[in-house]
Amino acid sequence: MTNNKLAIIDSHTHFFSYTWLDYFYQAAKDRFGSVDEVANHLGWEVPPNDPVELGRRWLAEQDKYHLDKQVLFASKLNDAEFLAAAVREYPDRMFGYVLIDPTQESARNQAMYAFNILDMKGVLLFPAMHHFHANDACACVIYEEAVAAVAPIFVHFGHLKIPIFEKLGLPENVDLSFSNPLDLKPVLGNFPEATFIIPHFGCGRF
Numbered sequence: 001m002t003n004n005k006l007a008i009i010d011s012h013t014h015f016f017s018y019t020w021l022d023y024f025y026q027a028a029k030d031r032f033g034s035v036d037e038v039a040n041h042l043g044w045e046v047p048p049n050d051p052v053e054l055g056r057r058w059l060a061e062q063d064k065y066h067l068d069k070q071v072l073f074a075s076k077l078n079d080a081e082f083l084a085a086a087v088r089e090y091p092d093r094m095f096g097y098v099l100i101d102p103t104q105e106s107a108r109n110q111a112m113y114a115f116n117i118l119d120m121k122g123v124l125l126f127p128a129m130h131h132f133h134a135n136d137a138c139a140c141v142i143y144e145e146a147v148a149a150v151a152p153i154f155v156h157f158g159h160l161k162i163p164i165f166e167k168l169g170l171p172e173n174v175d176l177s178f179s180n181p182l183d184l185k186p187v188l189g190n191f192p193e194a195t196f197i198i199p200h201f202g203c204g205r206f
Contacts, residue, residue, distance in 0.1 A: 055086025
C-alpha cells in the first residue's frame with residue numbers, strides 16, 4: 001500500500017554543473033578541444049550554462065520519480081555558487097551541500113562563505129581525496145563552522161573511486177590510509193552536538 005502522505009527525499013545526488021565539467025576540461029585540455037568533447041568522451045550530456053536551467057532539469061527528475069525534495073552536492077566551491085543559484089530558485093525542493101578541502105588555508109573562510117552567503121545546508125569531506133585524517137586539527141575547523149551553522153557533516157570513509165579521473169586519464173591521487181572511520185571516534189566526544197553522515201556504510205570499512 002502506498003502512503004501518499006509520506007515525503008520522499010533523495011539525500012545523495014551530485015549537481016555537476018557546467019563549471020564543474022569545465023574544471024575537468026581545463027585539466028585534460030591537452031587531449032580535448034572543448035567541454036563538449038569531454039562530455040562526449042564520457043557519454044554525458046553537456047550541462048546547461050545556466051544553473052537555474054540545470055536546477056529545472058533536476059526538478060523534472062524529481063517530479064518524474066515522485067520525489068518531494070532533493071539534496072544536491074557541489075563538488076567544488078565555484079560549483080557551489082552555481083548550485084546556490086538553483087537552490088534559490090527552488091528553495092522548497094532543493095538543499096545544497098558543498099565539498100571543502102580542510103587542508104587549504106582558506107578552508108574556514110570557504111565554510112563560512114558556503115554556509116552564510118551561499119546558504120549551503122551541509123558540508124562534504126573526503127579524507128582519502130584530500131589527504132587528512134578525520135581527527136586532524138584542520139578538519140576540526142570545518143566541524144566548528146558546521147556546528148555553528150547547524151549543518152550536517154558528510155564524511156566519505158573506506159573505498160573511494162572517482163571514475164571521471166580514470167576515464168580522462170587524470171591522476172586520481174586517492175590515499176586510502178586516510179579513510180579509516182575509526183578516525184572519527186575521538187571527534188564524536190569533542191563535538192557531541194555535530195551531526196555526521198557516513199555514506200555507503202563506510203564503503204567496506206563498516
